[in-house]
Amino acid sequence: MVWPSSQSAPRTLDRREGPHGEVVLRERGGPDGRSVHEIIANGCFLMDTSDGRSERLLVEAARRLLADRPDPPRAPSVLIGGLGVGFSLAHAAADPAWGRIAVAERERAIIDWHVSGPLAAISAGALADPRTVILHTDLVTYVHNSSDTYDALCLDIDNGPDWTVTEDNGSLYSPAGLAACASRLNPHGVLAVWSARPSGDFEESLRNAGFSGVRTEEIHVARGVPDVVHLAVRPA
Incomplete structure (x- = not known):
């Protein structure tokens, strides 16, 4: 791959082999001269720090939706899965209206990159917030087996x-997975799911799982289809 003259080819900062495969943290120069960090999982680009608009929209x-309810919860709780580059967590912690902010992250390496690595520049303030709890756990397992409930996922x-x-x-x-997500939500709780492209099939799956108010919000990107956030509400 030939990189634009305004950007540098990425260099590997850390590489870990975990129970779910390989995770890599890389750094490259951005078009504005600032460093951009990116996470690669099993050879698949996951996310980077170049533009966090859609990750912030996920929480926002x-x-x-919670604030627009006739009976909005006071200090609503939120479960964020996973930690990623930290944009969603940082955005939640910057809003004093949130109560408990839990983050489920299965990769120890990613947690380490935030606690004592380069990604602390994004998340240090959020991690120090007393409302924040980091759960070193697999999200899929957690939603199936936990008894915790939240106002938003x-x-x-x-x-x-x-x-x-x-x-x-x-x-x-899947139907069973969405049912597990619904069981982790309080009545009228909100499920928000980030995606790199819209999915009409997933919207239909949400409706079939009993969620209401299913819709999709888009964030347009420089090239290709927009990033989206799929939204749905658990009925009472």
Whole structure:
């Protein structure tokens, strides 16, 4: 691949082999001269720090839906899965209206990159926030087995329901997985799912799983189809 003259080819900062495969943290120069960090999982580009608009929308849209309810919860709780480059967590922690902010992340390496690595530049303030709890756990397992409930679930563990990082993640978007997500939500709770492209099939799956108010919000990108956030509400 030939990189634009305004950008440098990426260099590997850390490479770990974990129970779910390889995760890599890379750094490259951005068009404005600033460093851009990117996470690669099993050879698949996951996300980078160049533009966090859609990751912030993931949390913002869920918060907006909760606030628009006739009986909005006071200090609503949110589960973010996973930690990624930290944009969603940082955006949630910057909003004093949120109560408990839990983050489910299965990769120890990614947690380390935030606690004592380069990604601390994004998440240090959020990690120090007393509302924040990091759960070192697999999100899919957690939603099936936990008894915890939240007012919002903001999920970003794949490139979308149709483009998963590992095969077992696909079960999250199945009827059983969506039923498990609903069981982790309080009545009228919001499910928000990030995707690198729209999915009409996933919208239909949400409706078939009993969610209401299913819709999709888009963030247009420089090239290709827009990033999206799929939104749905658990009925009472």
